[in-house]
Amino acid sequence: MEIGITGLPGSGKTTIFNALTGQEAKINDYAPGLVSHNIGIVNVPDARIDKLSSIFEPKKTIYATVQYIDIGGISGDDTPKELSDVFLNAIRPTDCLLEVIRNYDHPVLGSPDPEKDLKYLDGELIFNDLVVVERRLERIENDKKRGKKPDTEEEALLKTCYKLLTDELPIRSEPEIAANPKLRGYTFLSAKPRLVLVNHEEGEEIKDIFGLSGHLEKELSFYGKIEMELGQLSSEEALEFRKDMGLDERSALDLLVRESYSLLGLISFFTTGKDEVRAWTIRRGDTAYIAANAIHSDIQRGFIRAELISYNDFITSGTMVEAQKKGRLRLEGKEYPVEDGDIINFRFNV
Numbered sequence: 001m002e003i004g005i006t007g008l009p010g011s012g013k014t015t016i017f018n019a020l021t022g023q024e025a026k027i028n029d030y031a032p033g034l035v036s037h038n039i040g041i042v043n044v045p046d047a048r049i050d051k052l053s054s055i056f057e058p059k060k061t062i063y064a065t066v067q068y069i070d071i072g073g074i075s076g077d078d079t080p081k082e083l084s085d086v087f088l089n090a091i092r093p094t095d096c097l098l099e100v101i102r103n104y105d106h107p108v109l110g111s112p113d114p115e116k117d118l119k120y121l122d123g124e125l126i127f128n129d130l131v132v133v134e135r136r137l138e139r140i141e142n143d144k145k146r147g148k149k150p151d152t153e154e155e156a157l158l159k160t161c162y163k164l165l166t167d168e169l170p171i172r173s174e175p176e177i178a179a180n181p182k183l184r185g186y187t188f189l190s191a192k193p194r195l196v197l198v199n200h201e202e203g204e205e206i207k208d209i210f211g212l213s214g215h216l217e218k219e220l221s222f223y224g225k226i227e228m229e230l231g232q233l234s235s236e237e238a239l240e241f242r243k244d245m246g247l248d249e250r251s252a253l254d255l256l257v258r259e260s261y262s263l264l265g266l267i268s269f270f271t272t273g274k275d276e277v278r279a280w281t282i283r284r285g286d287t288a289y290i291a292a293n294a295i296h297s298d299i300q301r302g303f304i305r306a307e308l309i310s311y312n313d314f315i316t317s318g319t320m321v322e323a324q325k326k327g328r329l330r331l332e333g334k335e336y337p338v339e340d341g342d343i344i345n346f347r348f349n350v
């Protein structure tokens, strides 16, 4: 999973990036329009993997990972403009946006105006999608003149997008359009699911400003600066500080991963053994057959069946042998919808 951190200059993107990755990327003096990227890959914290690892004592423990990319370069001027290719190339492949909104006094920008900033940011992403839609529709018209038949379904979808965008609505406001496979190749920015992270002044009460909790968006609140400082500590030390300060005991990374999994409809399943205990990420509703492919295409190709047990049943049983005695180990076929926390052993033959 790849998450693109975006926002206006000085909103605290890099501060949040550091909080999530534990890196020490440079916090800029005010430098609007400066295109800079920081990339960090972090393990998805999962207490279940820790537990499985302590039971199986494998040679390797492999967590699911998430990649965060901090993408500077939105100018923050009053009118939306075309974003640079460097910016677009960085943001297009991401699965989800993390939009950082400033709610603290900034030495140059002064007092915050979260509503205005979010509106501006939306406007910028909508404008850039509109540029793409207009160009594509123009191409289709030209092709028609030269006798080439358009893909009528795609054309109709683009026209719906055009209508939404000219009404200043993001494509995600129509979830079915946003998810349509015919539009996937366009990687529209306003179609991406998003977490809106309001970065509050430390000491100020944290409360939702926008009340976003739609199908493809969610609002989160953080004290960015404190989270960055805690991100540099060991998890034990950070937890002590959290308790002392009366903060949520979960780290920024913990919360963010949880929210992004839920927003994107992702779940984890596990494989276990003496060599390796490992977490894999798939979509909710994916079948055992699809899950097999997450590991290797050979396992999917030679799929015989999935031998599995839920995490909770395994923990209650203590060992696989005990679980088998109790009849908790199940055999499932290709069509079985994998559930979050399933421990799976694929039987396959190639």
Ligand SMILES: Nc1nc2c(ncn2[C@@H]2O[C@H](COP(=O)(O)OP(=O)(O)OP(=O)(O)O)[C@@H](O)[C@H]2O)c(=O)[nH]1
Residues within 6 Å of the ligand: 007, 008, 009, 010, 011, 012, 013, 014, 015, 016, 026, 027, 028, 029, 030, 031, 032, 072, 073, 104, 105, 106, 199, 200, 201, 202, 222, 223, 224, 225, 226
């Ligand atoms: N008070 C306060 N200041 C913050 C917080 N988060 C960031 N800042 C400050 O805001 C300024 C900008 O922070 P950055 O993290 O560099 O913001 P950015 O969005 O990455 O900025 P650009 O990369 O220049 O677009 C710095 O002076 C930070 O110290 C916060 O939660 N509270």
Ligand SMILES: [Mg+2]
Residues within 6 Å of the ligand: 013, 014, 015, 026, 027, 028, 072
């Ligand atoms: Mg920055």
